[in-house]
Amino acid sequence: MDLAYTPKQRAFRAEVRAWLADNVPAKPLASYDTQEGFEQHREWERRLFDHRLSMVMWPEALGGRGCDLIEWLIFEEEYYASGAPLRVNQNGQLLLGPTLMEFGTEAQKQRFLPRMAASEDMWAQGWSEPNAGSDMAAITSKAIRDGNEYVLNGQKTWSTRAIYADWLFGLFRSDPASSRHHGLSFVLVPLDAPGVTIRPIRALNGKEAFAEIFFDDVRVPVENRVGEEGQGWHVAMATAGFERGLLLRSPGRFQHTARRLVALYQAHREAAGRDPTIREAVCESWMGAEAYSLAAYHTVGRLAKGARIGDEASTNKIVWSELDLKMHETAMRILGARGELVAEAPDAEDGASWLEGFLFAQAGPIYAGTNEIQRNIIAERMLGLPKA
Amino acid sequence: MDFTFTEDQLAFREAVSRFLMMEAAPEMLREIWETDVGRSPDLRHKIAEQGLTALSVPADNGGLGMDDIAWSLMTQELGYYAIPDSLADTAYVACGLISSLPESVTRRAEWLERIADGSIRIAVGHAVNPLVADAHAADLLLLPHGDEVHAVPRSLVDVIANPSIDLSRRLGRVVWEPTSATRVASGDAGRALWATTLERGVLSVAGQLLGLAQRMLDLSVDYAAQRKQFGKPIGSFQAVKHHLADVATRIEFAKPVLYRAAHAVAHGEADAAVHVSHAKLACGEAAWLAARHGIQAHGAMGYTWEVDLQMFMKRVWALDASWGDRGFHKTRVAGFVLGDAARLGPGRTFGE
Ligand SMILES: Cc1cc2nc3c(=O)[nH]c(=O)nc-3n(C[C@H](O)[C@H](O)[C@H](O)COP(=O)(O)OP(=O)(O)OC[C@H]3O[C@@H](n4cnc5c(N)ncnc54)[C@H](O)[C@@H]3O)c2cc1C
Numbered sequence: 001m002d003l004a005y006t007p008k009q010r011a012f013r014a015e016v017r018a019w020l021a022d023n024v025p026a027k028p029l030a031s032y033d034t035q036e037g038f039e040q041h042r043e044w045e046r047r048l049f050d051h052r053l054s055m056v057m058w059p060e061a062l063g064g065r066g067c068d069l070i071e072w073l074i075f076e077e078e079y080y081a082s083g084a085p086l087r088v089n090q091n092g093q094l095l096l097g098p099t100l101m102e103f104g105t106e107a108q109k110q111r112f113l114p115r116m117a118a119s120e121d122m123w124a125q126g127w128s129e130p131n132a133g134s135d136m137a138a139i140t141s142k143a144i145r146d147g148n149e150y151v152l153n154g155q156k157t158w159s160t161r162a163i164y165a166d167w168l169f170g171l172f173r174s175d176p177a178s179s180r181h182h183g184l185s186f187v188l189v190p191l192d193a194p195g196v197t198i199r200p201i202r203a204l205n206g207k208e209a210f211a212e213i214f215f216d217d218v219r220v221p222v223e224n225r226v227g228e229e230g231q232g233w234h235v236a237m238a239t240a241g242f243e244r245g246l247l248l249r250s251p252g253r254f255q256h257t258a259r260r261l262v263a264l265y266q267a268h269r270e271a272a273g274r275d276p277t278i279r280e281a282v283c284e285s286w287m288g289a290e291a292y293s294l295a296a297y298h299t300v301g302r303l304a305k306g307a308r309i310g311d312e313a314s315t316n317k318i319v320w321s322e323l324d325l326k327m328h329e330t331a332m333r334i335l336g337a338r339g340e341l342v343a344e345a346p347d348a349e350d351g352a353s354w355l356e357g358f359l360f361a362q363a364g365p366i367y368a369g370t371n372e373i374q375r376n377i378i379a380e381r382m383l384g385l386p387k388a
Numbered sequence: 389m390d391f392t393f394t395e396d397q398l399a400f401r402e403a404v405s406r407f408l409m410m411e412a413a414p415e416m417l418r419e420i421w422e423t424d425v426g427r428s429p430d431l432r433h434k435i436a437e438q439g440l441t442a443l444s445v446p447a448d449n450g451g452l453g454m455d456d457i458a459w460s461l462m463t464q465e466l467g468y469y470a471i472p473d474s475l476a477d478t479a480y481v482a483c484g485l486i487s488s489l490p491e492s493v494t495r496r497a498e499w500l501e502r503i504a505d506g507s508i509r510i511a512v513g514h515a516v517n518p519l520v521a522d523a524h525a526a527d528l529l530l531l532p533h534g535d536e537v538h539a540v541p542r543s544l545v546d547v548i549a550n551p552s553i554d555l556s557r558r559l560g561r562v563v564w565e566p567t568s569a570t571r572v573a574s575g576d577a578g579r580a581l582w583a584t585t586l587e588r589g590v591l592s593v594a595g596q597l598l599g600l601a602q603r604m605l606d607l608s609v610d611y612a613a614q615r616k617q618f619g620k621p622i623g624s625f626q627a628v629k630h631h632l633a634d635v636a637t638r639i640e641f642a643k644p645v646l647y648r649a650a651h652a653v654a655h656g657e658a659d660a661a662v663h664v665s666h667a668k669l670a671c672g673e674a675a676w677l678a679a680r681h682g683i684q685a686h687g688a689m690g691y692t693w694e695v696d697l698q699m700f701m702k703r704v705w706a707l708d709a710s711w712g713d714r715g716f717h718k719t720r721v722a723g724f725v726l727g728d729a730a731r732l733g734p735g736r737t738f739g740e
Contacts (some may be wrong), residue, residue: 133687135617158688202693210688274715332705336713337518340557340706345550347519347561355553358705362683363691372627372685388626 005074012067019051020082028351032088033207038122038164041088045119055093055117058101062109063117069300073250080252081259091160092123093114094247096169099239103186103227112188124162124191126170126213127236129155134373136171137180137233141215143172143187143225150174150187150216150225151346152195157219158367162211163200165191169239171232184232188224195219205359245313246300249320251293257327257357264334264354272334281330288323295319299347311381315376321364321371328358389738391647393461401461403614407438408469414696417470425508427472427525435475436506444483449500456591459648467599470703472556474509474522476592482510482530485585493572495539495583499528512533513562514586516712523547523560530585533566534579540570554706556699587653587664589711593697594646594664594671597707601671601678604700605635608682611689622685627693631681638674645670659739661723665717672714 002086005013029044030037048054049063067075087093097158100109115121132138141154150168156170168189175183186308191198195218200208227235242248265272265282273276295316299309331354332339338354341348365371379385393401408462411434420428433443434537443462444659445451459480466476484504491733511526523529524547573581609632612623622628649667652660679701683690688699709715724730731739 126392128688131616133617134622138617204691204693204698271713271715274719275713276713276718332709333714336709336715339709340552340554342551342553345552345559346548347550354619362680365684365687366687366691370684372625372684375627376520 001043007032009071009074010283012071013078015216016053016075017082018095019053020078020084023047023051024082024084028353029085031205031207031356032086033161033203033205033209035164038088038161042119042122046084049118054119055097058113058117062113069303070297073252073296073300076250076252077255078252079254080250083256088161089116089119089122090248091125091165091169091225092119092121092167095125095239095242096123098242099169099186100226102238103235105223107223108226109268114262121167122161122165124159124165124168124213126156126168126189126210128158130157133158134370136236139171139173139184139263141170141172142176143174143185144176145174145222145229146219148222149219150185150222152187152189152215152220155212155214157212158201158210159213160210160367162191162213163198163208166256167191168213169226171236171288174229174232178230179257181233183230184236185229186226186232186235187220188226189215189218189220192218193218204362205356240369241309241313244317244374245309246296246316248368249316251296253318254289254292254323254327257324258285261285261331261334262329266330268334271336275333278330278333281326283331285323285327285330288319288326290322292319299328311377314369314377314382317368317374318365318371321361324357324364325361328354328361332358393457393643397458397461400458401465404438404440404462404465405468407440408465408471410624411435412469412471414470414699417699420472420561424559425525426556427474427522432475432506432509441475441479442504444480444487445500445504446545448549449487449497450504451500456588456650456654460591460595460614460646463595464599464602464646466598467601467703468603470556470600470603470699472522474511474525476596477512477522477589478508478510480501480592481512481585481588482528484588485530485581486510486539488581488584489537489572490577490730493539499539512585512589514582514589514711516586516589516716517710518561519550519559520547520562521710522558523562524549524558529562529564530583531564531566533571534568535575535582536571537573537581538564538570539565539572539575540564540735544570554702556701556703557706583661584653586711587660590668590717591646591650591653593707593711594649594668597668597671597675597704598642598646600640600700600704600707601635601639601675603657604675604678604682604697604704605632605639607697607700608632608635608685612685615687615689620717622687627649628685630686633676634677635681638670638677642667642670643672657739659724661720665712667721668712668717669714670723672708676708679704 029040032038032041036192045054052065056067056075056189060066071388093116127136143150143152168191170187170189171184172187173183174185195216197214198211200211261282335349338349341352343352380387442451443454447453463476486496486499507525511520511523511529513520513531515532526542529545531538531540545562545564547562550559550561552559612628613621615622646667649663652663682697686697689695
């Protein structure tokens with residue numbers, strides 16, 4: 001155990017910090033769940049890319065700078081500490097990206113990853129269907145082989161920011177006679193292909209944050225398949241591991257929220273002090289975010305020594321989603337009667353950012369596999385308890 | 389000793405529920421909320437026709453003279469159907485204050501009659517609320533100036549709108565100048581009026597929170613019975629069952645606390661404030677949990693605008709800190725429980 005950063009790591013931190021200090025927009029961007037905000041965020045991603053900061057742990061040839069995971073954590077810490085915008089292309093960069101690294105052909109990597117790093121292509125995730133939510137193996141959308149093409153039919157839903165995105169990675173049934181986890185294929189679909197219809201769904205915050213997507217004889221070339229035909233479940237589970245595990249939600253994000261929460265408490269100390277559970281929740285938030293960070297450093301170290309993230313990714317997902325919820329609930333408690341005010345209200349505090357975050361935090365225990373499902377996985381696969 | 393409701397009270401609640409089910413369907417509320425004023429004269433008219441605006445008005449002034457205990461049932465129905473603020477504020481909270489004004493306030497009778505016939509909306513300001521609900525749409529505002537109570541026509545105030553996450557709530561910062569012409573009480577009398585008004589405001593919100601909790605539980609139970617995953621209703625999974633059972637448990641144990649508090653206010657009991665704060669905390673906890681577990685049981689559906697659950701969740705998140713946030717109410721409970729004069733223990737439930 002050696003808890004000192006190397007000179008190279010320190011220099012990297014300093015460089016990232018300095019660049020962010022000079023470049024992070026002073027005024028927060030519009031919400032990326034709106035067309036305007038989406039484009040502003042794309043613009044920001046391009047700036048990051050131009051300075052090789054969008055995907056630091058990717059190889060240089062693919063638009064990154066070949067950082068290791070410790071450097072990635074450092075980058076994330078600096079990124080969130082600076083108050084920089086949320087990552088609008090996270091479905092591509094953090095979920096599909098690593099999947100392609102592992103399962104993609106060389107040609108697919110060259111074709112998709114640099115454009116993804118530059119956010120020239122924005123990606124949406126197409127797994128869920130009306131009748132396949134927690135039970136993802138119930139997918140019925142089809143990708144039927146026809147010569148050198150797949151013909152797609154069916155419906156996906158809850159696809160985050162799909163109305164603004166360029167591409168979709170989805171799971172389709174390529175063997176119509178198959179059932180459950182078998183006979184699925186992982187396919188990449190350009191969202192402007194003929195036969196694709198995207199209908200926005202309004203989210204809790206009133207914005208068109210996700211969409212349902214209909215496929216009506218949509219043709220995509222066979223080279224858009226990732227992994228072997230019929231092996232889509234296996235590929236998708238790797239992606240899900242990234243989503244639940246380390247990548248999608250790095251600790252910096254929650255440590256930043258915890259720090260803001262402490263500041264909020266300090267600013268409202270007198271009123272907040274009347275409810276002793278608030279003080280406790282603020283301190284627990286800090287402890288929770290620290291524990292999450294420590295777990296990440298520990299995991300990253302083990303990965304460097306050749307370990308793999310397994311079913312314990314599910315513990316991660318529970319921890320970050322419930323921590324995020326708790327921090328935003330605590331903020332609402334501190335704000336008291338002003339907590340309900342939206343951004344347009346002149347008396348709202350900090351542009352109603354806590355309220356916005358509180359609404360989104362409600363989704364944390366649902367997306368990326370619900371927390372009930374994660375608990376089932378932990379109990380059955382990690383602990384070996386019998387299935388219900 | 390009989391800590392239950394009379395047949396009449398229960399029948400009354402049933403009738404109110406049936407009426408609101410017909411007249412205040414979620415689609416209708418959504419339509420109203422999307423309008424600028426956010427209030428429907430038509431709905432208010434129907435509510436008045438049913439006599440609901442006249443519940444608290446003394447019989448001498450053309451009302452039914454019902455007390456806080458009846459209102460603890462009524463407010464649950466208002467919560468269950470997410471009826472906007474001004475009804476409870478006008479017909480319960482403001483009415484309570486106005487009927488306690490001395491006869492010397494010459495417009496008292498006129499106001500009470502207009503409350504009864506549904507032709508007036510009254511907004512109530514209180515020091516505990518930074519903003520005033522429904523100030524923009526009120527005909528009359530009851531506003532504090534120190535201990536003084538002022539009854540101020542809408543034309544004499546400016547209202548700076550402060551939109552809430554709950555679209556059915558219309559909050560405003562009220563800018564106004566107190567004058568002797570608007571003053572209706574002051575000194576000890578004013579202080580006493582504001583104290584009781586606070587308890588009624590809190591009770592009103594507590595009852596609504598409880599009704600909202602029940603509504604979200606009902607919606608979630610229905611959804612969990614219908615939605616299938618893995619070939620079974622999701623309500624058959626223990627995790628989902630337990631989420632909803634926890635909510636039901638909270639609700640069951642908040643109800644009697646609310647009723648006891650309503651009784652204490654109706655009878656002007658010395659410890660009424662403690663019971664009222666206890667009720668607000670219990671009802672708030674139940675509602676907060678019902679929202680959290682409700683959205684969880686709904687999965688992504690619960691995170692949409694289209695599914696009605698969101699209307700009730702947002703109302704809970706908004707009302708939870710109105711008429712005193714949790715810190716305010718916990719302080720009042722702690723002040724009693726940890727105070728020297730506290731009479732605690734078995735046999736003290738009803739203050740013997
Ligand atoms: C903000 C947001 C963004 C999303 N983005 C995307 C996206 O980009 N792409 C995409 O494909 N999907 C996306 N999703 C969908 C998400 O993956 C699903 O919501 C999730 O998998 C749950 O499915 P469901 O909503 O159908 O809920 P259901 O599966 O119907 O679950 C409802 C409830 O039942 C419980 N339940 C179900 N089965 C069991 C069981 N066996 N044991 C115990 N409890 C159970 C669940 O835990 C939940 O509480 C998003 C969702 C949200 C909220």
